[in-house]
Amino acid sequence: MSADGTAVRLSGTWFGEALSAHARERLATIAEAHRVEPGAVLVREGAESDRLGILVDGLLSLRVTVAGRGRATLMTIEPGDVFGWSAVVPPYRSTSTVVALQPSEVIVFDAERLRSLLREDDALAATVYPRILGCVSRRLVATRTQLLDLYARDREYEPW
Amino acid sequence: MTTPMAEERDLEFSVGQLTRVEGEGRLHLSVSRDGRVAAQLRIFEAPRYFEQLVVGRTPDEVLDIVARICGICPVAYQMSGVHAFESLAGVSVDPAVRGLRRLLYCGEWIESHALHIFLLHAPDFLGYPSALEMAADHRALVERGLRLKKLGNRLVAIVGGRPIHPVSVRVGGFYRVPTAAELAGIREELRSVLPEAVETVALVAALETPVADRDTRLVCLRHPDEYPMSDGRIVSSDGIDLAPGEWREAFREVQVPWSHALQARAADGVPYLLGPTARVVLASDQLHPTARTALEATGLTLEELRRNVFRSIVSRAVELVHAIAEAVDLLDAYERPARASVPWQPRAGVAAWATEAPRGLLFHRYELDDEGIVRAAQIVPPTSQNQAAIERDLELFAPAVVELPHAAATQRLEQLIRSYDPCISCATHFLDLTIERDR
Amino acid sequence: MATPRVGVVKMASCDGCQLTLLDLEDELLALGERFELVEFPEATSRRSDGPYDVLLVEGSISTPEQAEQIVELRARAKLLVTIGACATAGGIQALRNWGDEPAWRAAVYPDAELIESLAHATPIHEYVKVDAELRGCPIDPGQLLELLTALRVGRRPQLPDEAVCLECKRLGRVCVLVAGGAPCLGPLTQTGCGALCPGYARACYACFGPREQANVASLGRWLEAERSGPGVDRLFAGFTGWAPPFRERAGRAMSGFGTAGAEASVPADGSDGVDDER
């Protein structure tokens, strides 16, 4: 897909909406759009994070593998959301495995190139980092809520 | 544990935890080659240190604390205590208050005697493990027992607040005295069950009773014009005659290694028997006419009651009649005292008194300082005084049964022990004092 | 409907709470038909060491034997219910737990062969899990019946945890504290007794123990400001003094009782009784 085409797809996402034209163009230069099928692994837990991605359409799952318990999906990612954010946070190692649950369309940025781009363009960094942080904090808040196990409540009577 | 007889012992006989008695005890018999039996009533009820618990307390606090020595006869503990403190402080209570206290005591006698006769002891004579099983074949009998027992409880509850650990007794009188209206109902109910109690005497006298014949010394209170309860002198079948505070003049406590309870002995070391039989025999002339008539109707002599311990259930039934009859008389005469209690001043000195718990003489002795605070205490419950007599009687009675199958022998020996209505919970709580003495 | 296997056992206690079961005179026979009393030494010679559907435990743990026993019993009981102040709070004998005083220790330890006793008398829940508790010294017959009914029906018993004051006011009794100046612990004490003591014109002495939210500090401050005479601490050194909310003040009172000076009351010749006998 052409850089322009990618920029357009990008602006259609929550991540890309309201990005300055400048920022969209700069990002488009290193963006690649892909279609992936269910089961495709986009990021592997523990591996070096070589890419940051944005889900344009479809559904991805964040998985971890627990010895003895096998793989567990911690959370799913909705269109517009970011995956592989560890690509811009030292030590650049993935914290979970990202697997497509549905036929999905993603835009990915090469980690090396994205980091150098952000290093040399403060304005770009200033608009991109808050968006990434937004996704991370949203995920953190959700995780806490899951920990609260709210639906486990309400009993008719306490058992003996 | 070693005993001097260890070498010659050739048969050991043990009964596990005694049942249908209050508290926890075991029986251990050693039978020697020549057939002599050494009996040990092993009381392993956990010590609770009541003589220590009352130190530093005011007399009124003590009355609430000592009630907790026994859930079956809390009134007895409050009565011995309150009379001891009032005798020291020189308090004379309103006659109506004195009557109410007797009424309270009657209630406890009715409850305790009915409980023992119908629920704990009768199953021995009729051959059941418990009253609940006995009820399958003798429902009316058990229901009668519950009916009488309940009235005793209600009487204590109306006068004292509740059947177990009542709250109304205080030095100088009561915290609150009931109105005549509050007592009206129970009076009629007691009157109406009196015939049932009278029948009970005949009924238990007719029970097939093991034969046991032995001489024994009896001890109880005796009062010129009332049945022994909370006042009078300590007398024995062989001439002891003491003021209720002078128990220690003729008796002492000794420690035996196999028991958590001290035993009491007369100065000469001879065991003695307390309780209904002692009272009925030594104070038969003070029995309520209804009770005396009921006893005479059985044809049993006082001597038979004294010599055959298994007859104690008859004495208990006679006292059940007496307590109900006297309660009715007291209620008929009741007028609410103007004042529930009279003021009093604490005084330093020794406060000592004995009253008649359902099971027998209960002696309290307190040493008070100038502020009226208890500095030392001695409490001698009936069961610890009966222990020696129980062991002696076991030694006399056991040879006849130890050869029976274990279950049968156990049943017979337990029946004997139950004849004393032992309250083991009461018997245990003063080892700490002995220990102190030993050091 | 189930016929639960019931056991009734005691530790260190006065037997009053288990007697309360026999004091349910009107219901006793009906209970006998609906529950299987498999262990109840005070009432039956039949014995059973379990398993129990429910085990009623009276008394506090005060000997090493009891400490082991209660753990075994717990293992054999589906439900373990403690009954009474001794089992739920340690009872009056728990006042000896301030036994760091020389006289108390001396009283307990010199001859361990004769007396088996722990330094502390403590509630059952300090040793094993407890499923429900009936408060009181003694327990209330009505609450015992409610417990047994709930057991049989299979619901949780309705045991209110409110202050004694509510029942006192419902019964139209005039406050002995406000109108009489009596040092009443009713406001801190769990209900269940039917506001018994105020009904007999005397202060509640907390035999049902502290309720939730027992504000000991506030009432203590008030009583100390309001009254003279015997100290306020001793009010808490009663039948539930070992219960945590009361413990601190009870402890202060115990140190003031000066039990160290306790005299032996047994005659001097008592000690050689053993030799007399054999």
Add this chain to the structure above:
Amino acid sequence: MVTAGGPVFLPRERLDALLDLLHEGGRTIVGPTVRDGNLVLDELTGVDDLPVGWRDEQSPGRFRLVPTGGSRVFDVVNGQMSPKQFVFPPKQPVGTMQRDADRAVRFAATPPDPPRLALLGVRACELAALAIQDRVLAGGTFVDEDYRARRESALVVAAQCTRASSGCFCASMGTGPEVRSGHDLALTELDEGFVVTAGSPAGERLVARLPGRPATPAEVAQAAADVAAVRAAQGEPVVIEGLRDRLMDQLDSPRWQEVADRCLACANCTMVCPTCFCTSTAISSDLDGTVNVAERQWDSCFNAGFAKVAGGNFRPERSDRYRQWLTHKFATWVDQFGMYGCVGCARCITWCPVGIDVREELAAIAPPTVPAEQMPARPAAATPGRFEVVTLRGSHHETPDTTTLHLVPSEPALLAGLPGQFVMVEQPGFPSLPISVSRFGPDELILTVRAAGPATAALVAEGPGAQVGLRGPLGRPWPVERALGRDLVIVAGGIGLAPLRPVLDAVMANRDRFGEVVLAYGARTPSDRLFTDEHAAWQAAGIELGQIVDRAEPGWDGRVGVVTHLLDRRDFSRRPTIGMVCGPERMMQATVAVLRERGVAPERVFVSMERHMQCGIGLCGHCQMGPYFVCRDGPVFSVGELGELFGKEGV
């Protein structure tokens, strides 16, 4: 003789004549009397029972009777008890429920059988308290029949105050000292006797028969002056202007904690209060669980169990409970009933064991500022209040810990409920409990219960044919009509889907009358989801179903996360949208925040609140939340209505 209507002077020695008149027709006269040294309210047999020659000495936490040596009858201002003790008894049998051998259940409500009372010596503040109770207990949709019967048959003879106790502040509350209304007779005590005035036709008939003479102008003036003097005798006034708003603005005041350090939460203030009306109904069942005997008794918001629900206690701290009590008396009572809940009788001050003075706390927490307008009392939702017998047709497990019950009512009205309403269910052996209706069938009610406990287990064990008692449908329903022609977003968490299913049924029945309908459903795990067999049908009908779970299970390839993830990237601002949210309170808060952000105004978002419901008809007080009784005014509220109460701790 006596000129009709005018004040009459009754000589002290003829007071017996008044009591004789009151006794007529077998009335029980209830008034102040001294028993065992205490002042109580009880039956009076004659004049001698009155507290002649006594007066009270009161201060915070202290009450004493002291002899005056005089012969006055009404010098004791007031004691611990108020007429509430007799018109709203502390313990009241409610009725019985029984399951017969044939498994049929029967209810027998205890019919009101009130004594005919004559209340003697009622003070101005107590008259005001009776007026408040009339409003609360007999002035709404649901009426306490026993209370109404007692009030209607009672004669009220007021005694004007000529003394004030140290705590009195009736003047501030506008309830006294003068007796103005609510009485049949009013007595003002002078040295030689009483100036008697009538306050009702019945009173006038009595006055006419009194052996008195017309009061002289001097006596009338003296009487008025003595009463007026009481106003001056009262201490620092409590500033009432704007009190409601001042208090509600101080829900976070540090003083709540400070007073909680002194408060014992012993409930004495509520027990002695002449207007507190909270009750609990306890059942006692027989050994076989076939008979329930229900008794209602005074309860208090200071008790731990009062605001407890299965999941926890909404007011765990003493500070929460004191705040609840004080704000109810002086703020939310106004919202509920259009009047204050306090009459200034000072009982809560005198009879507090540690002397907490409500006047001081009010001044410290809500110092006087600007006046505020009163909020109107809100209308009660109309629903039936009596138990009906229903029969269990069947039951099945929705999930491992959720059970659905099919109940066939004998009373068709039960089927006429609306989405979101609940029912009170009672069966022998168990207290009654609220259960939301998950479907109103053509001939059956369908209830879905989470984590079914012993009560449900017992009912299920009874099997088909088992009968239970049921009251309802109760409470305010979801405003389905407001969603007609609009978009509707339904957000359910866990068991929260049950009370929302009737909404979905309504949508399915009239699909074309609604716009876009979105159902966002969050569950603990995939196997905890309810009504999975109906999901396909919902989707087929064009309901957009989004599901998400906290924890995935093997084989689950759906969404994992929190329910807000299904919403927080959407835009609801394009068309008017109604939101309906039901689930744990925390989940509802998060959802409401997201909906607001995504374009649904709080006024258009509705939530179903959980509180401890017991009577279900707004009479027992357990489920109070700010100005509302959740059972009666809710459980469904708009987030706008709840305002800052929504998600506030300890309310």
